Amino acid sequence: MKIALFATCIVDAMYPATAKATVAILERLGHEVVFPGGQACCGQMHVNSGYFKEAVPVIANHVAAFESDDYDVAVAPSGSCVASVKHQHPMIARSCGDRALEKRAAAVGAKTYELSELLVDVLGITDAGSQLGSWFPHRVTYHPSCHGMRLLRLGDRQQRLLNTVRGIDLIPLPEPDQCCGFGGTFSMKNADVSSAMLEDKAANITATGASLCSGGDASCLMHIGGGLSRQGSSIRTLHFAEILASTEQHPAQIAGEVQLLSGKAAQ
Amino acid sequence: MSQTFLGMPLLPVFGTGNLHASESFPKAAHRELGNAQLRANLGHATHTIRDKRLQVVSELPDWEQLRDAGSAIKESVMARLPELLEQFEKNFTARGGVIHWARDADEANEIVAGLIRETGETEAVKVKSMATQEIGLNEYLEEQGITALETDLAELIVQLDHDKPSHILVPAIHKNRSQVRDIFLREMPGADPALTDDPAKLAAAARTHLRRKFLTAKVAVSGANFALADSGTLAVVESEGNGRMCLTLPESLITVMGIEKLLPTWQDLEVFMQLLPRSSTGERMNPYTSLWTGVTEGDGPQNMHLVLLDNGRSAALADEMGRSALHCIRCSACMNVCPVYERTGGHAYGSTYPGPIGAILSPLMTGIQAEENNSLPYASSLCGACYDACPVKINIPDILVHLRGVDVDSKRGKKKIPTQMDAGMKAASWALSSGKRLGLLEKGLPLGRLAAGPDKKITKLPGIAAGWTQSRDIPAPPPQSFRTWWAKEHRGPDADGGPMPSHNKGDQP
């Protein structure tokens, strides 16, 4: 299958390892990955902040970059950006009176998948350890981001994939469905409330005793990781794609010092 | 009162009364967040009710079908509102009721005060009602020398404490049991000094306090949960029996109800009476529901009045994207699950309607430019928990975003100097609408690395971004973007991520 990668702007600029991991997983499965060079951003920061007019060129750019027939499906390692592509793009195009863009956006949205959705529903991955060779001997907890959970209804796809990684010790997170408080510009406009939400999320993560918190959205992970870092915590955040891509030969690169789980490390 | 032009109302005509945030949400939230007791009380109460709601909702195999039906019924009510209002009016009047129409809060208050005055009474008992809260009826009546006595336990607590409600279902949700006891001891004449903070004892104290009032009241004021157009029937859903007391014992009953509360037929009630109790108190059914159709000879009040209130509802209806906010049945599920409400409480929203629904309903009813109401649609991380919980499937996150757009557009061209946010969004639109431009900017990533310094994190940013760094670091950017890596270094399957580790193909650990 020919798969177009939508890296998303935050991953492209701040977390390239997540996109590389996505590529690695898909290529390992024998698929061809292409990277449409015109891509930039899904525009949800603009939309969610009420700047619809400013969002339109961003959306139009995404649609133009991805409307080629040259690939079978598009994939992004982000529930939030995929939800934006699927739901917001046609809606904003319509509300700005551009019916043609609305139609084109809907067509792009229809073939765009979030990574776990593609892996589980389309590529039939049920066991990351055996089918992807995933190996990650760490104690990990997992935060399901709101947009993946509620807008895309990803259910436990990401968690199920993580659970089947060899060597992993996946610890359930208390109150997993509670928002981390990111919400794009919400984290700045309502910084106090956002911080209060983050505080509780960080406390729940810390209570698990995990050394890493995984998830499916780089933005939420940046938010959570930024909060943990500010508190002086040694807990890091890591996108689930990087955990799936991690193997004995190519273990995931983790910033800072993270203890390997003793005993489970060697195969 | 609104202006008219050639007989046609100028639209939209916004609502007045207790629908405004008088200070911006972030400012109010900052203050409320500082109240540790409030946060503990709210955290406890919202978590209790969340669990109860999930439990009773999961019992129903057809919950989603009920939500679909509820949503469609409400949508059809909005589409057919003029016709249904006229039908209801005809039926209610035919059964001996009297209908009054109120354009706004002031008009509704005057009508109610006039009706009470006509009875010769100076005291009225009240059943908890959001509509009368919204129009500030109690305060208005007090100015007119009429005492309105709240009889719902939580309303009574709030009234005795000279406080404001902070939740639409449990107005005193911000108080815990020992605070309630203290209020009773302080404000309730004849309260037993040995009163404990056992909720059952507190409820008993309220019973004693109100009993005499119920038995002697001549006039009652109520709201209504539902009104059935095809029969002229009104419904009040409650728990304590204070509703039944008010709706049954007095000679006169004055009900104040928003025009959006209609349901087309009796059959529709079977949907809403399944949705509402489970969503609000997390019970299979609330203890008491009263339904009455006009006057019944020899049973209940013989003077029956209904005030139909617009007060900005028609303005909300005129907003195609926002009108479904009027589907709300005031169950409070959205605020009970909201992570923002849970931490700030209801007072931070200013309006009678707090939480996610308040954040859309208030600005829809008052217009986005009223006082600080334009800060309300931003009081959400857009996590979507409200939409999932809403029994009538109001897409609150989408309406929040829509209203943010209305807010931004309402300011375009009006400001001489663009705000930092305006300028940032404009620049970001330019940068993010082209892969080339973004790629070019990403060439600057190493600069950010430099700024981050040796500990590889950024801890202080200026301007609006300071909100971020007040509690979070930003990691140092990577040395190169993915885009650059892809162009320069990606060499395909066998190099970058590695193929399937050979030892692992086929043989299982």
Place this chain on the structure above:
Amino acid sequence: MSARDEILGRVRAALKDSPQVPQVPRGYRATSGLDEKALIELLVDRLVDYKAQVAVVDAAEVPTRIAALLVGAQSYVVPAGLDSGWLAGVEYEPADGRRHLDSAATPLTVAELDGIDAVVTGSAVAVAETGTIILDGSPSQGRRAISLVPDHHICVVKATDIAGILPEALRRIDGTRPLTMISGPSATSDIELERVEGVHGPRKLDVIIAR
């Protein structure tokens, strides 16, 4: 222009985009499919959960049961239309003023009702799934005030009047009658959202289910 015409005008103008009237999907359950035994069991379970007291008896035992429940009551009220057989077990001495009859034609005052300990009524229909009993003001149930003011409500539900779920029950009654839906004794969740039973309505609810 009258407020009425102005509001209706505003509403019409607000709908100038002529929104579609959707078809209402009624895919929810219309019946429970439970038999009488299961209905009784479910109703009992729900009522007990609300802290009501429940007895399931054969129709012939209703009078004895009512008499037993009234033992401590100094006085009680019944609607004039109550099945007089139900009171056959209660010792009746017209002169002692213990029994009060109420009807729309000869209503007791609120103050009189306040002095009465208990009330015995029938019921129109019950909903097993939600533990709800519906009174519709017909002769066996009487005026709404009598089942409200006395602190102890004894309510007889005929097994044949039990519906499985709410839609079934509502289909059996006339919505324009004065209706009271009762699910357990009065209660409140207003303090810390925890339910406690017993506020302004009857604090004690006894349900007799008659097979």
